[in-house]
Amino acid sequence: MKIAWFCVPAHGHTNPTLALVKELTAAGHEVFYFSFEMFKEKIENTGAKFISCDGYDFEMEDRENADRVGKDKAFATELLVSSTLALDEMTSEKITEIKPDLIVSDSIAFWGKLVALKHGIPYVSSTTTFAFNRYSAKYMKESPLDIIKMLFAMPKINRQLARLREKGYPVKSLLEIVQNDNDTNTIVYTSKYFQPRSETFSDRYHFIGPSMRPVKEPFPKKADKTVFVSMGTVNRNEEFYRNCINALGKTSWQVIISLGHNSEHFENVPDNIEIYDFVDQMAVLSVADAFITHCGMNSTSEALYYKVPLVLFPQTPEQGAVAKRTEELGAGIRLKSVSEEDILTSLKTILNDPEYKNNALKISESFHTCGGPKEAVAFLESLRKR
8 A cells, every 4th residue: 555644843743743654655555745844764764765855845844834823813724825825746756656545634734635536536634633523612702702713714715725725725614724624534533532522523534642662761860859841942941940949949859951042051950960961762751750841742642651640731732631631631730820929839739649640641542542553544444445
């Protein structure tokens, strides 16, 4: 079987797919992975054939654009359309040459779904966040003001969609592009237990569990309680980190802080606190007793896999949905503010109340009982036979 795979230029969307792609190539299938140079080595290590999307004026790589996308739907649509059309000639040529049996595309790599529509090829969504339908979407808070903005943006959005139709993409509405329904074959990298409103999804949705890589080198545990603090690679809230250092420096805990940038900004750090630009997060979480996190899907899943309860500090609507579900299942507590008092109180709560650990254990068990990449391969193989 030949599979064309499309993904966005983001580690959090690429990394979860790699174990499945490796399983597919090991089973003798050919995977042609459309991605970006920064991921080339990782992708080729799975046995897939890497196809570069660099050099096509692909605007969705721009960090400033990425920040604006979440706030401006008309701009987001323009960016989606421009990026799809920038890749159009290359993707059409490659798809004609490869003749894939299936197209698998990240749930927000909408150009992959559009390519499948244009060329009449069966489509599978690869969803590295929660799966969203009208029930689970309630976890992503949208205010009345957001809805009003969307209504005013519709004429601009419709003009952008017309650009796609002119190039042979049979799209009627924005919703058709961005939303999957119960007839959409979908792979979701979490468990049914952790997925909000999982009972509302059809059997075309396969919840295969998070993709976990093994710990290569153990991280040394130096105290009875180990606390990990990481807000991902883009957070620049210096006040938050400073307050963590001030509050947690007075404890007997081992505190590991991963900044994702510029650890040299912090001097005279207490002896129990270790600050790094980057760490092997899986290794740290394997010894941690609590984790303050921005609630990225991968970070949250990795922590819960290791039964680590969470202090939840989401920064985006998507992260807010992950935080809400974790809180619902009793495996975490939301940080009220970045004050020293709230940071310390939140950590003491989840470290001293065993229920948080017990509830993290339940989610971990649900991850371990998922079918993983093998289930996904069997699912994809079954689609070819239909």
